[in-house]
Amino acid sequence: xxxxxxxxxxxxxxxxxxxxxxxxxxxxxxxxxxxxxxxxxxxxxxxxxxxxxxxxxxxxxxxxxxxxxxxxxxxxxxxxxxxxxxxxxxxxxxxxxxxxxxxxxxxxxxxxxxxxxxxxxxxxxxxxxxxxxxxxxxxxxxxxxxxxxxxxxxxxxxxxxxxxxxxxxxxxxxxxxxxxxxxxxxxxxxxxxxxxxxxxxxxxxxxxxxxxxxxxxxxxxxxxxxxxxxxxxxxxxxxxxxxxxxxxxxxxxxxxx
Numbered sequence: 001x002x003x004x005x006x007x008x009x010x011x012x013x014x015x016x017x018x019x020x021x022x023x024x025x026x027x028x029x030x031x032x033x034x035x036x037x038x039x040x041x042x043x044x045x046x047x048x049x050x051x052x053x054x055x056x057x058x059x060x061x062x063x064x065x066x067x068x069x070x071x072x073x074x075x076x077x078x079x080x081x082x083x084x085x086x087x088x089x090x091x092x093x094x095x096x097x098x099x100x101x102x103x104x105x106x107x108x109x110x111x112x113x114x115x116x117x118x119x120x121x122x123x124x125x126x127x128x129x130x131x132x133x134x135x136x137x138x139x140x141x142x143x144x145x146x147x148x149x150x151x152x153x154x155x156x157x158x159x160x161x162x163x164x165x166x167x168x169x170x171x172x173x174x175x176x177x178x179x180x181x182x183x184x185x186x187x188x189x190x191x192x193x194x195x196x197x198x199x200x201x202x203x204x205x206x207x208x209x210x211x212x213x214x215x216x217x218x219x220x221x222x223x224x225x226x227x228x229x230x231x232x233x234x235x236x237x238x239x240x241x242x243x244x245x246x247x248x249x250x251x252x253x254x255x256x257x
Contacts, residue, residue, distance in 0.1 A: 004140065006023060008032070029137075105126050191234065
């Protein structure tokens with residue numbers, strides 16, 4: 001019998017271990033538990049090193065606390081000062097590094113926006129925490145067959161959220177396309193969190209010139225702050241600038257995201 005390897009990731013250790021214990025009673029499930037995003041990443045790294053990769057991650061939607069607006073904002077490679085990584089960011093980051101892993105998000109409430117964000121990040125399922133064990137096992141086995149599982153009550157709301165997100169993304173892409181190549185470089189630096197002085201040093205420009213470029217970027221994107229520009233850039237699929245070993249901006253990679 002082929003046993004599926006499952007990792008339960010939840011901030012409440014008792015919940016994670018209790019769920020893991022219940023799943024471990026199944027003959028076709030090999031399960032472990034992690035109490036945080038960083039702990040889950042360590043489990044994944046250890047599993048890869050041992051040649052025993054995980055098949056499914058069950059991730060708490062509220063892992064690391066709820067972010068403003070339900071947005072994923074913490075890169076999985078860098079935990080914040082409290083060592084926290086939010087659930088949606090964990091899904092997105094691990095999905096990029098381990099595309100074969102399937103993700104099911106465990107939620108305490110009906111949240112169409114959260115479910116839509118989870119699907120966009122790469123999750124295959126969104127399940128209530130208080131669902132039956134048989135229901136959860138059906139979802140786990142289903143996502144391993146490349147099925148997508150959502151509660152019927154959420155379908156309409158999730159479709160509405162995904163449609164709206166696609167519309168906003170298209171509008172954001174159009175605005176970003178209006179930027180000059182230099183302004184796009186500056187925008188990528190802004191997404192990377194670089195300030196005006198750091199941008200000037202890395203692009204070999206004067207701070208005054210960088211300020212002008214930043215003002216032009218804000219104007220063309222129709223926003224009034226760097227934070228708003230970065231949010232719009234993210235929606236359009238613009239990633240952060242990649243810094244080379246000398247701190248120089250590397251050429252922008254072509255993305256189909």
